[in-house]
Amino acid sequence: MKTTKQIALGRVTSGYQYVADEVDPDKRHVVRVQWHVTDLPRSAVKQDLLFSLGSALSIFAPSKNHAISRLEELLATGIDPGQAPFQVAVKIPGAKSTILEEDDVDEPELHTDIVEVARDRISARIAEEFAGHELTALITAILEAEGFTCTMSPPGADGGIDIVAGRGVLGMDSPRVIVQVKSGGQTGDSVVRDLSGVVHTQGADQGLLVAWGGLSKQARGTVQSQQFRMRVWAAEDVVDAVMRVYENLPEDIRSRLPLKRVWMLAE
Known part of the structure; x- marks a missing residue:
């Protein structure tokens, strides 16, 4: 589609x-x-x-x-x-x-969409190299490259908080963001509602749900009703974010996800 x-x-x-x-x-x-x-x-x-x-x-x-x-x-x-x-x-x-x-x-x-093929390969490498908690580490690096100060939860039970991100030296300035990362299949409505509750109880400004496998239909409806409080990154959005800040990502991440920029004639 x-x-x-x-x-x-x-x-x-x-x-x-x-x-x-x-x-x-x-x-x-x-x-x-x-x-x-x-x-x-x-x-x-x-x-x-x-x-x-x-x-x-x-x-x-x-x-x-x-x-x-x-x-x-x-x-x-x-x-x-x-x-x-x-x-x-x-x-x-x-x-x-x-x-x-x-x-x-x-x-x-016959007429390969080179851009789409490239993005698919990047997505496949991320899924392979940054599975599970490693995806949380990648999202943390992306947000830090965007200028946020982040605190990442260790692997295991996290109470619905994988990353706390904010502006300023201490990460306490707005926008203050609570991030939940799901690397498996489609994310259901209960996860969206739980994140919304955590954002409220923690006094954060916004919530970011990284749903690598996308959202269920009901979950999409819930997110739509909170579009000024919550954003969702699916696999496509994570690829966009990586490409946006790639030069500023840590060297160890760039070595695990080696990319290069290519200029080509627009058809």
Whole structure:
């Protein structure tokens, strides 16, 4: 989805239809679909399958690296199990036996969106290198690079507070921010409400929820009702923040997440 960068999954419920009375001529050619998931984060899908889903064709059939079974698993659980070891028996003319040939990755789309591919790879590296409490350390480094003074909670139970951030030498000047970091799947409404309560009891100005896997529909509604008190960073927002302050991040983080800026001709 171009607007949210999320992925929608559904099942086709009818064959092709031509809707003659549709006002918009671009919407007269129809294949009806029942959508089951409309907010799957790109971070939930591994890179090889993202290549297939980024095909330049409107209708195509992904066939390699167990794409269909993986899409079924994503539809059911929201988790991409990745490609399993898979080999195909190939008969060579004139040979006495068959050989095993590994299944290949689907080719990327004809006109690859280089920016999107780069961002997907950065996101994948962050998910791999900064899992769990390490993501909290990365967010702390980003906020410090933005000029905040931060106190990061140690691993384990944190009472809903992963980071306390504020301006000034002591970090006590406004805006004072309470940060909660979730590195797993979709974050539910209860986490949003808990963070809102902690922001109030701690006398903070704002709350920041880092929800790497995005928010549930109900949680998005709760955040929308508190948009002047709370912000959410999903995976896309974390990538944006990293790119914004990369030169000011600590050397050890830059060594674990090596990036370089590239200029290219705009097509």
